[in-house]
Amino acid sequence: MSDIKKNLYYLYELPDYKVASDYSDVRGWEVIDADSRTIGVVDHLLVNKEAERVVYLDVEIDNSLIEDGHNTFQLPVSEGVHQFINKEGANHLIIPIGMANLDGNNKRVTTNHINSSTFAQAQRFKKGDIIDFGYELNVLRHFTGDHTVEESTSSGKQFYDRKEFDISKIRNI
Template identity: 65%
Template sequence: MMTDTDKNLFNLDELSGYKVAEDYNDVRGWNVKDANNRTVGKVDHLLVNKIAERVVYLDVEVDTVLIEEGYNTYQDRVSAGVHEFLNKEGENHLIIPIGMAIIDEENKLVTTGQIDSSTFAKAKRFKKEDVIDFAYELNTIRHYRRDKTIHSSNNVDGFYEREEFNNGFQKRDLE
């Protein structure tokens, strides 16, 4: 179990003095679509890293269709003796690095051009009240990038300088 002192991600609304900057959209409640334009879920929270002093993840409440797909994915694997991870009942949240999200202001939609629904379906999820630790963050980036070489020697210092967090909350100019 992690203690709050180890916690480096906070919901925007639990931090006083943090709010969505005026020139950015508050995307909470917006639908999230994957690279193939399939609905993944809805943005539930914005996760802030206090050191980076900005939003670094979207916390997404996952659509039940995706949960069922993810569950079926593991039925076969488990019987074959290969065990990645099994999402338990109630684990229906995912994080998306802010730099991997595209804000479509006109349609009030968040899209993820780089991540498809099968990748989302196979991602390790968490319960809404869980504290997200850094190991989970690392594993998520590895999974989305399909890159096992992202080393665990990465630590929180400088981690949010990675391209997955770039440009964070960019608005897409429609001009």
């Protein structure tokens, strides 16, 4: 994670910014996957400063999901494609905001597009690690299953104009 994406910041790194009024600050909300399973809690918000909006939810995931991920790697190759080998202590992952739904009444984040298995196999990072663009691409490809997402789309704000970052631009993901 050496290629630091300068447009991506944790909200706490920008003391001059806050979640805009009329929008939910989802930090602390539970994250429920497509299988209705709680996979973790939103720990931080990653924002694109230029677009002035949140583009990823940084989720601290449950240990149970991590264990599921380990089990996945122990399966024979014939039973599925192995994804990322996560380091010990890596218990965070990011979810593109456009792939999440906010349930303000119950204060939880749901996603209809990512199931437990996909989460378990996603590449994770340790809290405090710098998130680079390569990691963003990996996550996006993993969650969308679209491995054609090219690095050439990495030019600043345009990358976050994808449907996965703003559900308002599409009807269905």
